[in-house]
Amino acid sequence: MLEQEVGLALVERSGRQVRLTAAGQLLAAHAEQMIARLLVAEEDVRAIGQLGHGRLRMATFRSAGESLLIDAITYFRGHYPAIQISVVEGEPEEYMASLRRHELDLALTYDYDGLDGQLDEGLVREVICSEPILVAVPSGRHYERQPLRLADLAQEKWIASTPTNAVHRFTERACAQAGFTPRVVMHTDDYHIAQELVARGMGVTFLPEMSARSHHRGVDVHRLSDVTLSRRIHATYRTGGDRVAVVAAIRDVLIALGAP
Structure with missing residues (x-):
């Protein structure tokens, strides 16, 4: 017994x-x-070796979700309509535990220059795309140097990510490359809110190129000439997850969409 x-x-x-x-x-x-x-x-x-049925559970952060992931899901749904797709939106810090607990199949994650976090042994990540980091300033603000240098913004007020976000240290480290410490006056993890604050003259901020494609009409977006900054977006899944057909398929779609 x-x-x-x-x-x-x-x-x-x-x-x-x-x-x-x-x-x-x-x-x-x-x-x-x-x-x-x-x-x-x-x-x-x-699900291995077949895409006739099954489920696909994903997580994304906002800037990738409203562009890259939407395009991937649209394509995927058109080719594999029987697959049940679910998506949650947040920050990687919020949903990575769900990926580890097998509650998600694939998550979109990112790393910024100088902020490359360590990945668990049980997880794999593949680069979907790499994009430059731009700077957003209030529309009509004219600077003597063109193209704009990050050093030209040393006296500006800055809008940065919140301390709970992995990107929080990026603004300080990026500006250090240009020889100054940024005067951060506001924090937000939402690039739409950050652009609205910039448009109202509250400060300047960094923007990934993906978020700058539909920038606020009160904002001018510039490439920087004195530093090179970038963000990489990854498809992250558990080790061996790519042997599951639905995971491998959506990963391949994402990589194809992210290709330059």
């Missing part, structure tokens, strides 16, 4: 009623988790 194997009582009997002991409840919880993992594994195995 199982009780003899574990050496503990797993049920308590009172008349005709039977209930689990604390040890029994713990064992049952572990059993439920094992069954859930087996069901997920079974779905993954069935």
Whole structure:
């Protein structure tokens, strides 16, 4: 009997009623988790080599989600309409734990120059694209030097990411390359909000090229001539995930869309 194997009582009997002991409840919880993992594994195995059915669970950050991922999902849905697709939006710091727990199949992540974070051994990431980092200034602001140098903005107020975001240190480190410490006056992780603040004269900010494609009409966007800054976007998944057909397929679509 199982009780003899574990050496503990797993049920308590009172008349005709039977209930689990604390040890029994713990064992049952572990059993439920094992069954859930087996069901997920079974779905993954069935999905290998076929795209006729299945599910695809993804996560994205906003700037990639509203352009790159939308295009990828549109293409994917058109070619594999039977695949059930779900997407959550946030920051990688928020959803990477879900990827590790097998609650997601693939996540879009990023790294900026000087902020390349370490990846868990159980995860793999592949570069989808690399894009330059630009700078957004209030429209009509004229600078003596053209093209614009980052050093020309040393006296400006800056808008940067919040301290909870992995990009928080980027503004300081990027400006250090141009020889100054930025005077950061506001923080936001939303590039749309950052552009609105720039348009209203609250400061200047960095923008990835992807976010600058539809920039605010009150904002001018410049390439920088004295420093080279870039962001890389990755398709990140668990080790071995590319053997699952749906994961490999959406990864290939994303890489194709991100190609220059």
